[in-house]
Amino acid sequence: MLKIFQRLRDAFGHGPEYYNGNLIQYFDDLFKQLENKLIDPQKAKLKVNELFATNQDLKTFFLNSYCDTKKNLKIIGSKVRLFNRLRFGIISLEENEYEPIHYHNGFISFQIVLAGKCILNEFDKISVKGKQVVFKPYENQLLNSDDVMLNFSKFRDIHGFGAIDGPVKILSIGKYYGLFGKFKFSINNRWYLDMDKKKQINKEFLQTFLIEEEEAYKKYSKIENFS
Numbered sequence: 001m002l003k004i005f006q007r008l009r010d011a012f013g014h015g016p017e018y019y020n021g022n023l024i025q026y027f028d029d030l031f032k033q034l035e036n037k038l039i040d041p042q043k044a045k046l047k048v049n050e051l052f053a054t055n056q057d058l059k060t061f062f063l064n065s066y067c068d069t070k071k072n073l074k075i076i077g078s079k080v081r082l083f084n085r086l087r088f089g090i091i092s093l094e095e096n097e098y099e100p101i102h103y104h105n106g107f108i109s110f111q112i113v114l115a116g117k118c119i120l121n122e123f124d125k126i127s128v129k130g131k132q133v134v135f136k137p138y139e140n141q142l143l144n145s146d147d148v149m150l151n152f153s154k155f156r157d158i159h160g161f162g163a164i165d166g167p168v169k170i171l172s173i174g175k176y177y178g179l180f181g182k183f184k185f186s187i188n189n190r191w192y193l194d195m196d197k198k199k200q201i202n203k204e205f206l207q208t209f210l211i212e213e214e215e216a217y218k219k220y221s222k223i224e225n226f227s
């Protein structure tokens with residue numbers, strides 16, 4: 001523990017408050033600005049990108065302190081409040097491993113690539129009726145270190161991402177809504193889309209069906225299986 005605090009003090013001259021307080025405060029403010037439409041989502045992404053690109057020590061801190069894991073998602077910190085919860089986690093993907101396309105309910109998150117190359121597929125959720133989902137696709141993106149993903153109900157709330165040319169480490173900073181951030185009910189609260197069954201329904205929108213998590217991972221957890 002002392003070693004971590006020492007590293008932070010060296011990196012920021014702020015002492016341990018930076019991670020325990022300042023970084024939480026920073027994302028708390030940014031999430032609130034997004035909720036209240038006081039900042040454009042693209043601008044918010046750029047802000048976070050700049051924070052990490054100009055503080056390489058911050059990135060090194062997370063990589064050195066928390067990334068020695070094979071777990072797909074390692075929770076590294078949470079702040080639970082009465083009506084929401086902030087969660088810091090590290091997502092690790094092996095080369096060609098893919099997180100199947102999904103959306104979350106009651107959730108907003110930034111994901112920062114700490115190391116590696118990541119392909120990102122993003123969509124806007126237009127409607128869900130029963131198991132049927134209508135969504136709008138965007139061009140595939142290639143993310144490098146310091147690049148940022150953002151997803152929430154008003155911006156690219158459906159996504160899938162994977163590691164190419166080697167493993168990827170991602171810092172995920174999420175805010176969960178609901179009583180105590182619903183921390184007792186689920187970790188991820190994810191809903192997966194069956195992309196093999198997608199069809200174009202008009203110029204802009206696609207349609208497909210929800211599938212169970214187990215099936216989603218069976219079909220779509222490798223990049224080569226995904227088109």
Ligand SMILES: [Fe+2]
Pocket residue numbers: 102103104159
């Ligand atoms: Fe997600």
